[in-house]
Amino acid sequence: xxxxxxxxRAAGSGYRLTALKSxxxxxxxxxPKEKKQSKWRLKIKSHSSEDKADKxxxxxxxxxxxxxxxxLDGSKTPDPTRANSKRKKLDKTKKSHSRGSSFDxxxxxxxxxxxxxxxxxxxxxxxxDGGSIQEDEEISDKVKxxxxxxSKSAKLKSSFKGNSKGSSKSSCNELADEETVLxxxxxxxxxxxxxxxxxxxxxxxxxxxxxxxxxxxxxxxRKYKTDLSSSSKMQxxxxxxxxxLLSDMWSGRVDTCSPNKFKSAVAKSAPRxxxxxxxxSQEFLRFFMEGLHxxxxxxxxxxxxxxxxxxxLSDTQLADHRWRExxxxxxxxxxxxxxxxxxxxxxxxxxxxxxxxxxxxxxxSLPLPRAKGSGLNxxxxxxxxxxxxxxxxxxxxxCENCKKRQKCTKQFSIERFPPIMVLHLKRFSxxxxxxxxxxxxxxxxxxxxxxxxxxxxxxVPQYDLVGVSNHSGNTFSGHYIAYCKSxxxxxxxxxxxxxxxxxxxxxxxxxxxxxxERKR
Numbered sequence: 001x002x003x004x005x006x007x008x009r010a011a012g013s014g015y016r017l018t019a020l021k022s023x024x025x026x027x028x029x030x031x032p033k034e035k036k037q038s039k040w041r042l043k044i045k046s047h048s049s050e051d052k053a054d055k056x057x058x059x060x061x062x063x064x065x066x067x068x069x070x071x072l073d074g075s076k077t078p079d080p081t082r083a084n085s086k087r088k089k090l091d092k093t094k095k096s097h098s099r100g101s102s103f104d105x106x107x108x109x110x111x112x113x114x115x116x117x118x119x120x121x122x123x124x125x126x127x128x129d130g131g132s133i134q135e136d137e138e139i140s141d142k143v144k145x146x147x148x149x150x151s152k153s154a155k156l157k158s159s160f161k162g163n164s165k166g167s168s169k170s171s172c173n174e175l176a177d178e179e180t181v182l183x184x185x186x187x188x189x190x191x192x193x194x195x196x197x198x199x200x201x202x203x204x205x206x207x208x209x210x211x212x213x214x215x216x217x218x219x220x221x222r223k224y225k226t227d228l229s230s231s232s233k234m235q236x237x238x239x240x241x242x243x244x245l246l247s248d249m250w251s252g253r254v255d256t257c258s259p260n261k262f263k264s265a266v267a268k269s270a271p272r273x274x275x276x277x278x279x280x281s282q283e284f285l286r287f288f289m290e291g292l293h294x295x296x297x298x299x300x301x302x303x304x305x306x307x308x309x310x311x312x313l314s315d316t317q318l319a320d321h322r323w324r325e326x327x328x329x330x331x332x333x334x335x336x337x338x339x340x341x342x343x344x345x346x347x348x349x350x351x352x353x354x355x356x357x358x359x360x361x362x363x364x365s366l367p368l369p370r371a372k373g374s375g376l377n378x379x380x381x382x383x384x385x386x387x388x389x390x391x392x393x394x395x396x397x398x399c400e401n402c403k404k405r406q407k408c409t410k411q412f413s414i415e416r417f418p419p420i421m422v423l424h425l426k427r428f429s430x431x432x433x434x435x436x437x438x439x440x441x442x443x444x445x446x447x448x449x450x451x452x453x454x455x456x457x458x459x460v461p462q463y464d465l466v467g468v469s470n471h472s473g474n475t476f477s478g479h480y481i482a483y484c485k486s487x488x489x490x491x492x493x494x495x496x497x498x499x500x501x502x503x504x505x506x507x508x509x510x511x512x513x514x515x516x517e518r519k520r
Contacts, residue, residue: 187250189216189486192496194258197276200480200495202266205285206259207482207493208467208515210249214337214419219243220250227296227333234269238288239295241265256496266291281469281480282363282424282513289362292334299331315356316456319343319415322358330360338362341416343455346397347409353401358415363422363513368437378443381425382453386412413455421448421463421516427471434475440509448516463516470510480512 189210193203209215218224224243228236241262248257267274269291273284309321323341330339339360346355366381388411391397396405427437444465451460468483482493483506490501 187252189250189484190491190498191249191254192256192493192498193249194256194260195495196258196260196263198278199259199263199276201279201281201284202259202263202273203495204469204480204482204493205281205288205513206245206262207484208469208513210246211467211484211486212337212420212515213466213517216246216250218333218337219246224296224333227298229295229297231301232294232297234265234291234295236295238265238269238291242292255498278478280428281471282365285422285469285513286362289334289338293330293332296332296334297330299327299329304329315343318356319358323360323416326360335360337419338422340364340414340418340421343413343415345411345413346391347411348399348402349407349409351399351401351406353399355400363424365424365426367426368439368441376439376441378423378441378448379452381441382450386453414450414453415455417450417454417461417518419518421518423514423516425512425514427512428475436471436475438509440507441511442507443511443514445503445506447519461518463518465506465514466517467515468506468511469513469515470508471512472510 193206195203219239219242222243224239228239230236241264245257245259245262248254263273266288270287273279273287306325309318313321319341327335339362342359342361344357344359346357347353348355364385366378367384368376369380369384388409390407391410392407397408398404399406399408425441427439429435429437446464448463448465449460450463454460464485466485470481470483472479472481479494483501484491484493490503490506492499492501
């Protein structure tokens with residue numbers, strides 16, 4: 001119905017719409033062969049694996065079926081028999097597409113709406129097609145009005161509701177256009193990711209990042225564009241591919257995406273991810289965050305020089321000094337979102353002198369202590385992480401006051417809380433034989449309070465869980481899945497499969513990397 005209405009509208013303006021049947025979507029605009037015909041064409045190219053060699057799949061052309069419309073393919077008068085034949089083919093094609101192909105009539109409608117204004121004047125159109133100038137000017141005005149309205153998110157929201165039921169073979173990286181970005185925040189994110197070959201570790205992390213509000217908003221709003229660094233190793237390509245993937249995942253047009261282009265960019269950024277061997281999701285997150293930060297870093301370049309702080313500064317003042325110093329060299333929105341700061345206090349057992357240092361962290365790797373009583377919870381993991389450690393023997397540090405190596409105690413606390421707190425549960429132990437701990441750790445889904453482990457008495461933000469990267473299996477084989485929250489509802493993401501999830505099933509012995517978002 002949409003395509004027929006579009007054809008009638010095109011014919012009334014002296015254009016011809018030709019739709020080419022395919023399994024992949026990539027739109028481009030063809031120019032008319034002759035000025036007299038002066039008709040638009042919208043090509044739909046196929047990029048599926050079976051016809052890559054031919055570049056373009058076999059096509060079928062459909063012209064306007066209105067006998068009173070523009071001339072068909074240069075003929076003087078439309079042939080009713082030919083029109084009926086084309087109508088049957090069109091009906092057949094529409095039926096086949098309705099059964100689950102990737103042909104998206106809304107996409108064609110939007111793209112044609114953008115391409116409709118031509119360089120020809122209304123008079124030229126009227127002269128060619130026998131219409132009136134007034135009618136064509138009215139059509140042109142309506143097109144302009146619709147273009148303006150289409151740029152507003154309110155109109156876009158009504159245009160793209162829910163996910164398309166198209167084929168998972170659609171190359172969703174090619175769906176990202178300007179309208180997709182503007183409407184991206186209106187999607188629900190319930191989109192699976194194709195497994196390219198043992199890439200479930202990557203897919204689970206991508207889902208968690210996609211459902212982290214500050215990350216999603218920064219990339220879908222295209223604010224990252226102004227931060228791209230031309231001097232980075234990847235020259236912004238990694239950030240661009242990540243943004244394109246997020247745009248596809250939140251467009252509301254597909255139910256499955258292929259992260260193939262993103263995977264290629266990651267492999268170029270971090271060669272250890274070349275190929276398709278199984279990897280650790282937390283290690284992938286670390287490397288990816290570093291690459292993304294490098295693409296968006298606005299800090300100083302060159303050799304780093306750390307300035308000594310003034311004497312007599314309080315711990316809070318010293319922490320602020322260290323953070324400003326860190327930001328001088330590492331200044332990106334990725335740092336602003338993910339990086340926190342730890343306070344390390346070294347106390348001499350002889351003179352009781354305290355030495356304080358501050359270090360940034362991208363995530364916190366929490367040990368899993370032996371279960372006592374009713375079991376483990378996240379607080380007990382934090383208590384293990386921040387407990388006082390005795391440094392003696394070969395580990396003795398040099399006391400600043402005593403001027404010699406002394407037995408000391410060391411203790412961590414959290415000085416700076418980032419908007420997204422990533423917690424890594426250390427399930428894999430690095431011993432002679434790599435083993436996995438399958439201990440269940442209870443963690444809060446809402447209102448995580450870490451004030452007990454803060455280095456200061458000031459108000460500490462609370463966090464809500466937004467994503468979990470889970471690992472099932474052992475150290476030699478396994479599978480990663482993600483649990484993510486979208487619009488206050490939880491879903492399970494296992495590569496291309498997306499299903500609803502009960503809140504009671506979120507906490508499990510397979511939880512590996514937790515993503516907490518600071519409450520606003």
